[in-house]
Amino acid sequence: MGMSPLVRMIIRRLLLGAMTLVVVSAIIFFSVELLPGDFARAILGQNATEEAVQALREALGLNKSAVVRYFEWLTGALQGDFGLSFSGRTADGGRPVAAILLPRLGNTFLLALLAALVAVPSALALGLLAARYRGRWPDKIITFMALVFMAMPEFLIGYVLITWLAVKWRLLPSLATLDPARPLLEQAERLILPTLTLSFVVTAHILRMTRASVVETFGKPWMEMAVLKGLPPRYRLLHHALPNTAGPLANIVAFNLAWLITGVVVTETVFVYPGAGRLMVDAVAARDIPVVQACALVFASVYIGLNLLADIVTILANPRLRTEAAT
């Protein structure tokens, strides 16, 4: 084939990612099948008549085999159709999951994006700082703070910020309920605290791994050579160590951004933010399975996508991987 080995390798990764997604979607779908009992009866309650239960089973397609329903669900999901929600359902219909999920998904992506924009630069800067002064006091302070923040559940960080920044000092609003009618500036103000909350944990994880990765690079023979050439520490860090850790760092960043997915669920609950994370928690409490499955599938796609991105960046950043791909 005329394809360059690089392109072929990236295509292989993409296919692998797609395969992972299919496997995960199958787990999400078929774990429901393990549940003993009948969905239709679970929705309608124990007092429902046998005819009503039968009619609902027909409407939900429960009479078809699980494999057929899985493929229907998956092809529907690819077209943005996640079926109907259980909540408020009657025998003849219900609200489509997509109509509930899509607007909230936009809010969640906005929050996650803002948090990533805050967390990634600060984590890389702090991680490099800690690596540069490893073993000395800036490193000790930074790594200890990272440990503290990694031990803190997101809701503690969120409520501490609310208690002092919102309630005691009255600097910022404590709730993040969005309202399209309000001016944009006020909306932005409401996003500050959730963004900060979400950033802390992600920052801690990224900076810790950044530090470890850069410190490891310092031990390489060519870094010793740079020392022997008499290059100043900052030049060694920025011109020798950093380009060579770009691949691992991109991997670390993409890998740890997945913490956003976990964090977003808790943060949205703390700030009553209308996002997909809180939707999923509410759906779990109400046992609204189609909504839970749809949310899980979306989060899984983002997670797998981020890891895929990390892999591809690693390939692009490492010339050796490019040539190995030729074989």
Next chain:
Amino acid sequence: MSAAGERFARIRRIPRKVRRWRHAFLLRTRFRPSYSAPAKHGLKAAKPGSLRVLVLEGLLGAILIAGLFAPLLAPYGEAEIVGGPFEPWSATHWLGTDQLGRDFFSRLLFGLRNSLGLAIAATALSFLIGVNLGLLAASGGRLVDQVLSRLVDALMALPALIFALVMLAIVGTGSFQLVAIIGLLDSTRVFRLTRALALRETALDYVEAARLRGEHLPWIMWREILPNIRIPLAAEAGMRFSFVFLTIATLAFLGLGLQPPAADLGSLVRENAQLITYGDITPLIPAALIAAIALIVNLLIDALEQDRDVLALKEEGPGS
């Protein structure tokens, strides 16, 4: 300083730095004495019995005792209504009362007991599954290994919290479900570590010798390999406990933990969160206790962790 002097200074400075590099490099290899192993967070590793370790162990012990003897220490019952809702701190109710008029301090002690109990049970389950399947994958032949490893890969392709939410939606909430789900999901990490450690052991002569002696697979797994990998596994147990503890606290905070009126640290925060809007920090106390326990366990493992090889094998990351 003159140009020649500057160059001289640089030349004199460099060899010392190189010596330091060499020293650092040697420290990272297995030839250094284990007590000088640099800890992964840039904090120095401590010997067992050092002041730092003693303080951490004392704190953890006090927390465990407070949890264990909660029914004796608590002035009131777990679900006993003893006053009006949200009473302030007083001599009779040290931390006030909760949203239903129950004594907050008593609920905190019971919550501590329940949260610790759930986390310990889930960690134990995680190890029971993970260690046994890991040993089986490493010593039970290629097919078993492939099947188990691919299964674990699939389970790990989704953040643990999201997976836990899906499972909770299916089986419903409750202490039994919580322990089973978290234990099962977390066992994937234990599986990976056990398999990696055990694979190194199976390449060694004593395992080969045991095979030639005609020992059965269970004997090789539990009597030959397991005793030789127990130390890194013990270190991992602390890490897993800390993660499981945080996950359960998070789920409880989301309202998916124990059934009321049972208290746990996460649900105490959730139930009393509205106090925060009045500037009352009482709901932050159980949250801070969660963080403190996770931090103490992490610092203790850090201080005690001697085997750098464990770190090399351990994969860290989201939902780990």
